[in-house]
Structures are given as C-alpha cells and as structure tokens.
Amino acid sequence: MKLVIQDQAMARALQPGHVLHWREGVPLTLAALIRERVLLELNRATDAAGARPLVELGAAATEDPALSERAVALALDGFRRNAFFVVVDDRQVTDPDTVIVLKPDTAITFVLLMPLVSG
Structure with missing residues (x-):
C-alpha cells in the first residue's frame, strides 16, 4: 500500500x-517510521517544492551507508x-x-518546528 507522508511547517x-x-x-515503531522518512529523503532524486528535510547532509549521504545512519540518528x-x-x-x-x-487510510503528518529567533 502507498501512504503519503505530509509535512506541515508552522x-x-x-x-x-x-x-x-x-x-x-x-x-512499525515511530522510530522506524522516522528512519523510513529519512531514507526516503536521501534516496529521492528531486525535492518537493517547499519541502524541508528532517536532516540535511547533502547528496553524499545517498551513497555512504555510514552517513545514512548518521542522518537517521540526527533525525531521532x-x-x-x-x-x-x-x-x-x-x-x-x-x-x-x-x-x-x-x-490504507492512515494519515501521517510530520510537523516541523522552526526555532525562535531573538534579537
């Protein structure tokens, strides 16, 4: 089955x-779901418009299993x-x-929080 993972920022x-x-x-556990999400991001050839990844490690992570595991650890x-x-x-x-x-009707949303900026 295909499930769409939605993002919401602010x-x-x-x-x-x-x-x-x-x-x-x-x-699957929530930790496994987060892992799947990170690996999907790393393996995705093109980014969705306006999507913000959970972890930004660059394209090198797609080819380096150690970097992929680091990305998962950072997301967790x-x-x-x-x-x-x-x-x-x-x-x-x-x-x-x-x-x-x-x-099939499970709704999954990752709510991405933005850090507050003080002046």
Whole structure:
C-alpha cells in the first residue's frame, strides 16, 4: 500500500511529501517510521517544492551507508529535542518505541518546528 507522508511547517498548509510503501497491517515503531522518512529523503532524486528535510547532509549521504545512519540518528535526536513531532491519525505520537499499525487510510503528518529567533 502507498501512504503519503505530509509535512506541515508552522501554520502553513499541509504539504504532500513522501510516499511510503508498506504492507497493510504490518506494524512499525515511530522510530522506524522516522528512519523510513529519512531514507526516503536521501534516496529521492528531486525535492518537493517547499519541502524541508528532517536532516540535511547533502547528496553524499545517498551513497555512504555510514552517513545514512548518521542522518537517521540526527533525525531521532531532533525528534527527542522537539525539532518536529509526528501525528498519526490525528494523534500525536510522543514515544519513538510506540508501535503503529498502518492501514490504507492512515494519515501521517510530520510537523516541523522552526526555532525562535531573538534579537
């Protein structure tokens, strides 16, 4: 099944982002979902308009497994530091070990937070 992962930054409209191919009913943890999202970003040839990646490591990460794993680790660290949060079916998932069972109508949204700038 194909699931569209949406992004939302600040109060902007939802942006369709990545398409996750997964088998219906097969569970995965939130940490695994974040991992899949990062790997999709690294393997994607062209960026969606206005999309902001969870981790920016450049094109070299697509060819270097160590850099790919570093990108995943950075994204998980960002999640723990509240750089973004994840909503699955209108429910915020706060624990990376939470098991999610995906269905064809599952809605996944990554809400990307912008750091405040002080003057």
